[in-house]
Amino acid sequence: MLLVAALSAAPVGAVELGRGVQAHGFFSQSLVYTSDNNVGGKSDDGLATDMRELGANLSWRPNADWLLSGQVLARWAGASDDGDPRLDYGFVDRSLLSDGDTSLGLRLGKIKNPYGFYNTTRDVAHTRPGIIMPQSVYMDRVRNFYLAAPGIAVYGNHVTKRSDISWSLGVIRPDGDDPELESLFLTQQDPGRFKGKNSWLGQVLTELDGSRWRLGLTLGEVNMQFRPGAGSAFGAGSSRLLPLVLSLERNTEKLSLTAEYSEVRNSGSGYGIPGLDDTNTLLAWYVQGTYRPAEHWRVYLRRGEIYVDKSDREGVRQTVVPPYAMFAKNWTLGVRRDINEWALSAEWHRVDGTLWVSPLDTPFRPVNQQKADWDMLLLQAAWYF
Amino acid sequence: MRLYGWFFLIFISPQAVAVDVIVNRAVAGNSLAEASARAFFGMRLSKWPDGRPVQVFVLPDAHPAHVALCKEQLNLYPYQLRQSWDRLVYSGMAQAPVEVATEEEMISRVATTPGALGYVRKVRANDPVKILYVD
Numbered sequence: 001m002l003l004v005a006a007l008s009a010a011p012v013g014a015v016e017l018g019r020g021v022q023a024h025g026f027f028s029q030s031l032v033y034t035s036d037n038n039v040g041g042k043s044d045d046g047l048a049t050d051m052r053e054l055g056a057n058l059s060w061r062p063n064a065d066w067l068l069s070g071q072v073l074a075r076w077a078g079a080s081d082d083g084d085p086r087l088d089y090g091f092v093d094r095s096l097l098s099d100g101d102t103s104l105g106l107r108l109g110k111i112k113n114p115y116g117f118y119n120t121t122r123d124v125a126h127t128r129p130g131i132i133m134p135q136s137v138y139m140d141r142v143r144n145f146y147l148a149a150p151g152i153a154v155y156g157n158h159v160t161k162r163s164d165i166s167w168s169l170g171v172i173r174p175d176g177d178d179p180e181l182e183s184l185f186l187t188q189q190d191p192g193r194f195k196g197k198n199s200w201l202g203q204v205l206t207e208l209d210g211s212r213w214r215l216g217l218t219l220g221e222v223n224m225q226f227r228p229g230a231g232s233a234f235g236a237g238s239s240r241l242l243p244l245v246l247s248l249e250r251n252t253e254k255l256s257l258t259a260e261y262s263e264v265r266n267s268g269s270g271y272g273i274p275g276l277d278d279t280n281t282l283l284a285w286y287v288q289g290t291y292r293p294a295e296h297w298r299v300y301l302r303r304g305e306i307y308v309d310k311s312d313r314e315g316v317r318q319t320v321v322p323p324y325a326m327f328a329k330n331w332t333l334g335v336r337r338d339i340n341e342w343a344l345s346a347e348w349h350r351v352d353g354t355l356w357v358s359p360l361d362t363p364f365r366p367v368n369q370q371k372a373d374w375d376m377l378l379l380q381a382a383w384y385f
Numbered sequence: 386m387r388l389y390g391w392f393f394l395i396f397i398s399p400q401a402v403a404v405d406v407i408v409n410r411a412v413a414g415n416s417l418a419e420a421s422a423r424a425f426f427g428m429r430l431s432k433w434p435d436g437r438p439v440q441v442f443v444l445p446d447a448h449p450a451h452v453a454l455c456k457e458q459l460n461l462y463p464y465q466l467r468q469s470w471d472r473l474v475y476s477g478m479a480q481a482p483v484e485v486a487t488e489e490e491m492i493s494r495v496a497t498t499p500g501a502l503g504y505v506r507k508v509r510a511n512d513p514v515k516i517l518y519v520d
Contacts, residue, residue, distance in 0.1 A: 022480050022481060064436065067479070070477065089476065098430060099432075103430055120475075121472055164420060211423075211461050251462070253462050
């Protein structure tokens with residue numbers, strides 16, 4: 001009751017709970033229909049409803065130099081996420097310098113990782129470029145790994161007459177405890193577990209001419225170790241990922257063009273399996289045009305492609321998974337209508353390949369249930385404050 | 386007709402600033418660089434050059450004064466400012482500006498909040514706020 005009273009009395013976009021204290025929250029529910037392959041529940045020739053997000057955050061700025069922030073998130077996504085609430089981020093931010101043009105600070109705790117334009121708010125539906133993230137550069141199967149991690153980060157911002165440069169560099173220990181990591185890296189579930197090791201991620205973003213141009217570069221080194229369990233089919237291997245993401249955006253009043261390109265070099269050793277003790281480079285990109293024909297409306301078209309192995313794009317030089325599980329190429333056409341704090345969207349996907357289909361929802365073993373060519377229709381209602 | 390249009394372009398437009406950036410009277414200085422104004426309203430800088438905290442007040446996205454602030458003073462579009470706030474607010478990296486409903490409320494909040502930064506279409510002579518010229 002108190003919360004309802006607070007919400008109704010608050011200005012749109014935030015709840016002020018006292019001096020320097022703010023609360024925000026979000027909720028989304030999606031409906032998924034697919035011609036083949038399951039996404040977000042039993043969507044194959046049916047309507048899946050198991051795709052949902054619910055989150056709330058609190059921040060407190062006791063004075064100009066300190067900021068404390070935390071967010072709790074529950075996420076449902078077919079068989080890969082069951083809605084268990086978790087700490088999405090929680091950190092202390094200390095401003096070290098701020099002179100009007102330049103700022104510098106330090107964050108300590110569980111921090112959202114910078115990765116491309118959208119990673120830090122990828123679970124907040126109304127901030128995404130569509131109903132789901134572009135699955136090429138932001139594949140949900142590795143989301144937990146890149147999403148947020150305990151660590152320490154330095155960040156800064158510098159403004160000049162024509163540009164605004166912001167950057168951050170974080171030393172982190174990524175979250176390796178995720179069944180999707182096994183299905184992706186080992187291509188099967190295993191009693192063992194991945195554990196994140198010392199890693200770093202850095203990003204520089206430049207905005208030119210009043211954000212008409214936005215350019216970004218993300219680089220990092222992400223390490224993880226495999227700890228075999230009883231009956232594991234793999235040795236105590238380790239993997240080293242070297243991600244690179246280039247981001248570019250052009251904004252006009254009615255039109256935005258966004259393109260991101262990524263390469264992730266993945267070196268494995270010690271697993272005792274030839275295909276895993278190897279080096280390959282994952283390649284992904286997308287280009288999206290977003291048109292705003294009228295206030296509160298947007299229409300978007302996106303082309304995205306992802307390949308596990310840049311040197312074997314069609315997946316024919318391996319026999320572990322179906323060739324089409326080694327890539328995904330898709331067209332996305334979507335429309336969004338904003339009504340006050342609601343964002344209502346519809347999105348259609350034409351997909352060739354199943355790389356971003358979770359085998360937890362659509363297995364390819366013991367019987368291959370994945371289909372190479374498929375369509376997907378998504379509907380979503382998202383609310384936020 | 387065409388000549389009349391040129392007259393407007395040359396003699397009227399350059400002076401026709403439709404929105405004034407205002408601050409609490411205790412804030413030092415009389416002007417602000419456009420890039421700094423963009424960083425303050427974008428919630429990327431949180432302190433005035435003298436080290437005191439900035440408190441940003443805004444009007445709703447579709448309010449004519451907000452649209453004028455974005456286009457004329459900050460050289461961007463309202464949707465970009467909103468996206469920039471969302472990125473910071475939902476990753477915990479900054480707080481959102483405080484939204485007020487009317488220009489009258491804007492003036493009274495800016496007048497009574499230390500370090501306050503806001504904007505209105507017309508500052509009257511007896512308004513208890515200071516205009517900051519964006520250049």
